[in-house]
Each structure stands twice: as C-alpha cells, then as structure tokens.
Amino acid sequence: MARTVLIIEDDVRVRRMVQLTLQREGYQVTEAATGAEGLARLAEHPADVVLLDLRLPDQDGLEVCRAIRRAGPTPVVIVTARADSDDVVAGLEAGADDYVTKPFVPRELTARIRAVGRRAQPDDGPTSLTAGDLEIAPLAGTVTRDGERIELTRTEFRLLTELAAGAGRVFSREELLDRVWGYGYFGDSRLVDVHVLRLRKKIERDPAHPAIVTTVRGMGYLVPG
Amino acid sequence: MSGPGRPAWRHTLRGRATLTITAVTVALSAVLAVGVWLAVSHYLLVGRERATLAQTVANAAQVGRALPAPGLSPEQLLAQLPRETGSTSLLARDDRWLTTSLRVGRDDLPAALREAVAGGTPARQRFALQGGTALAVGVPVEGGDAAYFEVFPLEELDRTYTVLAAVLAGAVLATVPVSLLVGSWATRPALRPLDRVSAAAAAVAAGDLSARIDPRGDPALEPIAASFNATVAALEERVRRDARFAADVSHELRTPLTTMLGALALVEGAADDLPEDGREALGMLREEVDRFSRLVADLLEISRADAGGGADALEDVRLAALVREALARRRRPVPLDLGEGAESAVVRADKRRLERVLGNLLDNADQHAGGVTCVRVEADPPRARVLVDDAGPGIPEEDRTRVFERFARGRGRERVPSGGSGLGLSLVTRHLRALGGEVQVTGSPDGGARFVVTLPLAEEQPCGS
Numbered sequence: 001m002a003r004t005v006l007i008i009e010d011d012v013r014v015r016r017m018v019q020l021t022l023q024r025e026g027y028q029v030t031e032a033a034t035g036a037e038g039l040a041r042l043a044e045h046p047a048d049v050v051l052l053d054l055r056l057p058d059q060d061g062l063e064v065c066r067a068i069r070r071a072g073p074t075p076v077v078i079v080t081a082r083a084d085s086d087d088v089v090a091g092l093e094a095g096a097d098d099y100v101t102k103p104f105v106p107r108e109l110t111a112r113i114r115a116v117g118r119r120a121q122p123d124d125g126p127t128s129l130t131a132g133d134l135e136i137a138p139l140a141g142t143v144t145r146d147g148e149r150i151e152l153t154r155t156e157f158r159l160l161t162e163l164a165a166g167a168g169r170v171f172s173r174e175e176l177l178d179r180v181w182g183y184g185y186f187g188d189s190r191l192v193d194v195h196v197l198r199l200r201k202k203i204e205r206d207p208a209h210p211a212i213v214t215t216v217r218g219m220g221y222l223v224p225g
Numbered sequence: 226m227s228g229p230g231r232p233a234w235r236h237t238l239r240g241r242a243t244l245t246i247t248a249v250t251v252a253l254s255a256v257l258a259v260g261v262w263l264a265v266s267h268y269l270l271v272g273r274e275r276a277t278l279a280q281t282v283a284n285a286a287q288v289g290r291a292l293p294a295p296g297l298s299p300e301q302l303l304a305q306l307p308r309e310t311g312s313t314s315l316l317a318r319d320d321r322w323l324t325t326s327l328r329v330g331r332d333d334l335p336a337a338l339r340e341a342v343a344g345g346t347p348a349r350q351r352f353a354l355q356g357g358t359a360l361a362v363g364v365p366v367e368g369g370d371a372a373y374f375e376v377f378p379l380e381e382l383d384r385t386y387t388v389l390a391a392v393l394a395g396a397v398l399a400t401v402p403v404s405l406l407v408g409s410w411a412t413r414p415a416l417r418p419l420d421r422v423s424a425a426a427a428a429v430a431a432g433d434l435s436a437r438i439d440p441r442g443d444p445a446l447e448p449i450a451a452s453f454n455a456t457v458a459a460l461e462e463r464v465r466r467d468a469r470f471a472a473d474v475s476h477e478l479r480t481p482l483t484t485m486l487g488a489l490a491l492v493e494g495a496a497d498d499l500p501e502d503g504r505e506a507l508g509m510l511r512e513e514v515d516r517f518s519r520l521v522a523d524l525l526e527i528s529r530a531d532a533g534g535g536a537d538a539l540e541d542v543r544l545a546a547l548v549r550e551a552l553a554r555r556r557r558p559v560p561l562d563l564g565e566g567a568e569s570a571v572v573r574a575d576k577r578r579l580e581r582v583l584g585n586l587l588d589n590a591d592q593h594a595g596g597v598t599c600v601r602v603e604a605d606p607p608r609a610r611v612l613v614d615d616a617g618p619g620i621p622e623e624d625r626t627r628v629f630e631r632f633a634r635g636r637g638r639e640r641v642p643s644g645g646s647g648l649g650l651s652l653v654t655r656h657l658r659a660l661g662g663e664v665q666v667t668g669s670p671d672g673g674a675r676f677v678v679t680l681p682l683a684e685e686q687p688c689g690s
Contacts, residue, residue, distance in 0.1 A: 011480050017487035024494070081479040102479035103518050106490045 004028045005113060006047035008038035008064065009079065010057050014102075018051065021106040022113070033057075035064035042068065049113050053079045054091060062094040069095030073153050075116035079104075092194040097155040098181060099191075115182040116155070131164040131223045132212035134203060143203070155180065156199045159192075160223075163213060168225020170216045196221055238419060239412050246408035247401060254400045258393035266386055273382055274360065278349065280309070281362040281375040288316065289367035299323055308375070315374040316366075317343075328355065329376050338363050342372045351379070358383060418446040422453060434461035468528040475525035482521060485514050520646035526581070527631075527648055527655065541683050542579060544570045544609050545602045551583040552600060559587075559596075564603035572609055573683040578656040582664075583611070585649040586676050590615035592645040594674060604682065611678040614669035625666045629654045653678075 005027050009015045012033070019029045030045060032038035035056045042050065050068055054061030061078065068076055078091040081102045088099050097116050100109055129136040135144045138161050143150045152160065158180045163171060171179075173189035181191060196215075200207045214222050234240040284306045291302050303314045303325050313326040315334070322331040331339075333354060341348040342363035349362040358379040366373050421438055428436035434457060440450035489511060496504055545561075545568050552559045572579075590597040594617025601612040620628055627633050632647035650664075653676075657664050662680035669675040 011484075013484040014480055014487075017484045017491075020491055021487055024491070081476045103482035103486050103521070105486050 004030065004045070004047045005049050005051060006030050006032065006038060006041055006045075007051040008032045008035060008056065008061075009051070009053040010034065010055070011053075014053075018109065021109065025110050027113070035059040035061065035067075038064060039067055039071075042071065042074070046072075047074060049117050050074055050076045051079060051109075051113070052076055052096070054087065055081065062090055065091060065094040065096055069153070073151075075154055077112050077116055088188070089190055089194055092191065093198070095153065095198075097153065111182075129161065129164040129167075131160060131167065131203075134160075134164075134212065136161060136164055145203075150202055152199070152202060155195060156202065159195055159199055160203070160213070163221060163223040167223045170219050170222045172220040176221065192221075239409070239416050242412045242416070243405060243408035246411070247404040250400050250404035250408075251397060254397045258397050262390060262393055265389055269382060269385060273377075273379070274349065277309075277312075277360055277362055277375065277377045280307075281364055281373070282347075284308070284314065284375065285364035285366055285373035288371070288373050292318075292366065292371065309377065311378050311380075313376045315376065316371060317374070318366075318371040326376075334361055334363075334374060334376070338374075339372075342374070354378065418443050418449075421446065422449060425453065425457075429457055429460075434464060471524055471528040475521050475528070478521045482514075482518050486518065489514055516646065520648065523646040523648035523652060526652055538575055538577075539573055540576060541571045542574050542576055544572050544611065544680070547576070547579060548583060548600060548602055548611060551580060551587065555587060555597075557596060560599050562599055562601040564601065564605075566604040567602040567609070570602065570604040570609045571683045572660075572680045574660045574662075574680065578660055582653050582656050582678060583613075585653050586613045586664075586678070589645065589649050589676075590617070590674075593617060598669070598671060598673060607682050609680050609682050611680075613676040613678070614671065615673045615675075616671075617673050619668050619672055620666055620674045628666060629664070 003026075005022055007015055007018050007029060009018070009031070010033050015031050015033070019031060022029050030041055030047065032041050035058050038050070038052070041047075052061055052065055052068070054065075056064065065076055065078065068074055075097045076095060078088075078096040078099045079102060080087050080091065080099060082088075088101075091099055098112050100112055127137070127139055129138060133145055134150070136142075137144075141154070141157060143152055143157065143160065159176065162176065162179050173192045176192045177189065180195075196213060197207075200210050200213055203212055204210045212223060214224060216222050235244060287306060288302060291297060292299065297305075299316055299318065300323055303316055303323055306314055308314060308325075313324060313329040315325075315329065315331070316323040317331070317339070324330050335350050335352045338348050338350045338352075338361055342365055345365050347362075347364045349360060351358055351360050353359075354376070360377045360379055361374055362377075363372055363374045365371075421443075425436045425438045437454045437457065438446065438450040440446040489507075492507060493511070496507055499507060545563055549561060552561055587597055590613060594615035596616050597613060598616050599612075599614045601610075601614075603610040603612065629650045631651045633650070653664050657678065657680070660680060662678060664679070665677050667675045667677060
C-alpha cells in the first residue's frame with residue numbers, strides 16, 4: 001500500500017488541507033511549495049506517490065513531471081485547474097499516471113492516490129506472459145526483449161499486462177480504465193490513449209506501425225493472440 | 226438571396242445606381258428628342274411655307290396678268306391656276322370674293338390677314354380651319370384692287386409631326402427598359418466587391434467571427450476590407466477576451482474552492498461532535514459550497530461551449546444508449562420510453578456535449594421541478610428527439626423563452642436556493658447550438674414541463690442494431 005505521499009503545491013492552504021485529509025487516511029505526507037524543493041525532497045526520501053500541481057511559481061509543472069519520470073518510476077498524479085484537453089494530455093505525455101482537476105473533493109483525491117499506489121504493487125496472476133517478442137514477468141514487474149530490459153512506468157506496465165493477459169481479445173477504453181486505473185464509466189478515455197501511445201514508443205520496433213498493441217478502430221486496443 | 230428584412234431592390238446601392246443611370250439616360254434622350262422635334266418641325270414648316278409662298282406669288286402674278294385681259298372670266302381663271310391638291314384659291318376684287326372651294330370662303334380667312342393684304346402688303350398666316358390647321362398666303366394683285374389668297378391645308382404636315390412625335394416619344398420610352406438592363410448589367414462588376422463585403426458581414430452576423438474580406442484582385446476594396454477586417458478582428462479579440470476572462474475567473478476560484486471542499490469534508494467528519502444548530506449551519510454550508518462549485522464549473526463550461534468547433538470530437542452516437550447510460554447514473558430510477566425506430570437512431574455529435582445536455586436537463590428537473598417523470602427518445606427522420614418530462618407545475622407560456630437565459634429565476638416566487646448554478650439551461654442551449662440542434666420547452670400531459678431536444682440524425686444510419 002502507498003504510505004508516503006509527496007505533495008508539490010504552491011498554495012499553502014490547499015497543501016495543508018490535502019495533508020490533513022491524507023493523514024486521516026493513514027498516509028505520511030511530505031510537502032514542497034516549489035518544483036525544485038519537491039525534486040530535492042524526492043531525492044532524499046522516495047515517496048510512493050507524488051501529487052504535483054502543474055502551476056508552480058518557480059518552474060513549469062510539466063518539467064517537474066518529466067524530471068520525476070527520469071528519476072524513476074514513482075507514480076505521479078497531476079493536479080490542474082484546467083481540465084481542457086491540452087493541459088491534461090500534456091501532463092500525461094510528460095509522464096503523469098493520472099490527474100485530478102481542481103476543485104476536487106477529498107474522496108476523489110484519496111481514490112486516485114489509492115489507485116496509482118495499488119498499481120505500484122505487483123498483482124496476483126500468471127508469473128509470465130508474452131506479447132509479440134516481449135517477455136513480461138508480472139511479479140517482478142519487468143519487460144524484456146531478447147533478454148534486454150525495457151523500462152516502463154508502473155501504469156504502462158499494468159496496461160501492457162492487462163492487454164497481454166487477455167491476448168486476442170479487444171479491450172475497450174472504458175474496460176481498460178476500469179482495470180488499469182480503477183474507475184467506472186466516468187473516467188477520461190484520453191488517459192488510455194496517451195498511455196498506449198507512450199507504451200508503444202517504448203515497446204514497438206516501429207511505433208508508427210504498432211504490431212504488439214494494435215488499435216481496433218471504434219472498439220479499443222488489442223494484443224494479438 | 227431573399228429574406229425577411231431585405232430592403233426593396235430600389236433601395237440597394239445597385240438599385241439606386243441603376244435607377245440613376247436610367248434617369249439620366251431618359252432625361253438625355255428626352256432632351257435630344259425635343260431638339261430633334263424642334264429642328265425637324267421647323268425645317269418642314271419653313272420648307273412648306275417657302276413652297277406655298279412661291280406658288281401663291283406665281284399664281285398671283287398670273288392672275289394679275291390675265292385679269293385685265295379679255296377672254297377668261299375670273300372664275301375660269303381661278304379654276305385653271307396650277308394648285309396643289311387640297312389647296313384653295315380665293316380672289317377678292319371690289320369686295321367680291323371668288324373661291325375654288327365650297328369649304329373655304331372669305332369668312333374663313335383671318336381678318337388680320339385680309340386687312341394686311343387689302344392694305345397692299347403680302348402676308349401669310351397659320352390659322353385653324355375646320356378642325357385642322359391651314360396656312361393662308363395673301364398677295365395683292367398687281368395693277369388692280371384685287372387680292373389673291375391661297376389656303377393650304379396643313380394636315381399632311383400635322384400627320385408628319387404626329388408620326389415624328391410618336392417615334393421620338395417611343396424612342397424615349399424605349400430607353401427606360403434598355404437603360405435599366407444596361408445599368409443593372411454594368412453595375413454588377415462595379416459593385417461585386419460589395420457582394421464580398423456583404424457576404425462577410427452576413428457571416429459575422431451569423432456568429433462566425435473568423436470571417437474576413439479578401440481584398441485581393443480589387444484595389445477599390447482594399448480600404449474598406451482593411452477597416453472591416455480590423456473591426457471584426459477587434460470584435461473577435463473582445464469576445465475571446467470575455468471568454469478568457471470567464472475561464473480565468475473560474476480557474477482562480479478553483480484553488481480556494483478546493484480548500485473549502487476539503488475543509489468542509491474534514492469538519493463533516495466531526496459533525497457528530499457539533500451542537501444541533503452547528504450541524505444545521507454545516508448543512509447549509511455544504512449546500513452552498515456545492516452550488517458554488519457547480520457555478521464555477523458551469524462558468525468555465527459556458528466560456529468553452531461558445532467556442533465550439535475545433536475542440537469537438539464528432540462521432541456517431543446511438544442516442545437511446547447514451548440516454549440510457551445517463552439515466553443509469555441518476556440516483557433515482559427514471560422510466561425510459563422509446564418511440565418507433567428510436568433504439569437504432571444515431572446522431573452525429575460530440576458525446577461530452579450531449580452528456581452535458583442530458584445531465585443539465587435532468588439536474589434542472591431535480592432542482593426545480595421535483596424530478597423527472599419520464600424520458601422519451603423518438604426518431605422522426607431527419608431528426609431525433611429527446612423528451613424530458615418533469616413533475617413540476619409546468620412553465621407558463623410567457624416564461625418559456627426566458628428559462629433558457631443565464632441566471633433566469635421563476636417570477637414572483639420566493640427564492641429558494643435550488644442548488645443550481647442558474648447556467649444549466651443556458652448551457653443546454655449553447656451545447657445544442659454547437660451540435661446543430663435545439664431545445665424547446667412545452668407542457669407535459671401530466672401538467673409538468675416538457676423539454677424537447679431536437680437533433681439532426683446522422684446522414685447514414687448504420688445497418689442492423
């Protein structure tokens with residue numbers, strides 16, 4: 001279970017409120033008011049989940065997000081006041097696993113943090129899977145091609161595992177949202193699309209002509225069986 | 226090209242230009258016709274007078290020579306004089322008048338002429354004779370107390386005048402349609418730039434603020450195009466700024482709202498420790514904060530709903546399925562009624578917008594009218610309809626347009642906080658406009674209000690279901 005959450009947010013009241021809420025749920029919360037401070041905190045004490053406001057005083061939240069992603073696979077939930085597609089998609093493309101939009105209610109926030117935290121844990125299931133020429137070890141959380149390891153974020157890994165476990169079956173976006181992100185119908189299917197694109201960039205030999213994770217027009221995604 | 230409010234053709238620039246051209250042409254041709262008339266009639270009259278004068282003088286000389294000579298009687302003399310057909314010779318001698326015609330006698334001649342000739346002066350005069358005009362020429366006969374007159378009817382000349390006048394008047398009249406046609410044809414290329422201006426202005430009026438006039442190929446258009454384009458650009462910028470302002474306000478309110486929602490949830494977690502009045506106050510705070518957050522969300526949406534266009538993801542949406550899903554999300558079950566063919570009705574729309582439309586209509590019924598009693602989907606090619614009936618008292622006829630305005634409130638009623646932002650129905654209108662549909666409110670058979678959403682069906686209905 002995710003126990004430590006780092007919150008990078010410039011508004012002191014929101015920061016404090018999130019801290020109060022999460023502490024009540026049993027999380028340990030560390031906080032940072034700027035991007036630089038947040039990255040420094042993360043280097044000192046690794047967190048299980050990072051809650052990152054995209055609007056920060058010192059630098060672009062997207063930059064911070066990329067920096068966290070470069071440093072490791074820590075799940076990132078971005079916080080944005082702009083639910084416009086541009087902002088959310090940019091955040092997801094910068095490596096975020098999920099997002100919440102202000103104003104969020106505490107229940108929503110803890111649900112998201114719990115969901116990405118859960119995804120960070122190895123899942124029960126088969127011990128080994130294949131997708132195309134990839135070897136997937138769900139328990140170890142590794143993907144290899146010809147013995148060479150491919151680095152994926154946890155969300156990308158979960159996505160690939162779900163698709164590979166049901167190889168030959170088409171998954172709709174809603175289904176993937178539910179299985180990977182743990183939402184019902186209400187989720188945003190852009191989450192799926194952006195993550196599939198990012199996953200392809202890492203695992204496909206030619207991301208423009210995907211062979212491992214293919215699109216079924218109007219239906220969803222498929223790992224051919 | 227035609228429509229209500231379109232000015233009469235004669236008030237358009239092209240109409241006025243054509244009419245001016247026509248008026249000038251007609252005036253010019255009238256002046257020309259009058260000139261021709263004057264010149265020709267003068268020429269004809271002068272020629273005629275000269276000819277008659279010469280004949281009369283010659284005849285008078287002959288009479289003067291023959292009269293004193295014995296032989297012919299004056300009557301015979303007159304009769305054999307060479308004359309034009311229709312002309313009459315008269316001879317006055319010692320107060321005795323001889324005439325070659327029964328129709329023309331002494332009394333027919335003008336007195337002034339008779340006196341002048343009697344006084345020894347040759348004279349001529351035009352005068353009215355038996356309903357026509359005639360020319361009389363009188364010459365004193367040489368060597369005697371006699372005077373010779375000849376009367377020429379001018380009917381021939383009058384007829385010539387009539388024909389000439391008719392031809393000229395006809396020509397003037399004919400210039401009217403001709404110059405209308407020519408004017409209309411000639412002003413078309415000259416005013417074509419204005420067509421471009423009016424097309425652009427109409428596009429702007431219809432809400433397309435990106436419309437601009439392309440002045441290329443027409444130097445005359447450049448100044449007006451430049452100022453028109455600048456004006457529309459300023460307008461577009463202004464509208465965009467207003468929308469951005471609404472969006473910015475909404476965004477700025479989100480951070481404090483987040484704190485409020487979080488703090489409220491924390492306090493609610495400890496509500497059991499509060500006294501009774503404290504709990505009631507907390508309940509009120511919760512309702513107002515919820516309403517406030519709905520207002521903030523709707524405020525942003527309204528700035529975006531108007532933007533439309535590019536951000537829309539149009540797809541084929543099975544209307545009945547979408548409505549069913551929307552209803553399934555409600556806390557209370559709502560009966561769904563499907564008309565014939567409604568199950569397979571497909572509309573081309575942005576799913577999010579359509580979901581907002583339904584959500585807002587259902588919220589509206591919950592907040593203002595005691596909930597939804599029935600939702601019905603109908604297919605009526607080329608349209609599809611969604612009918613949302615509520616359990617309220619209905620909306621009076623005079624308020625049925627007003628309910629779609631922003632922050633519209635029931636008239637003359639106590640203001641009970643409803644939890645609505647006051648923007649919901651306005652958003653419904655805007656979303657539907659962006660989708661090419663519309664919404665109206667009528668009465669339901671049970672006396673409640675019925676909101677009718679109309680959407681165009683997708684052009685190609687998929688086969689099967």
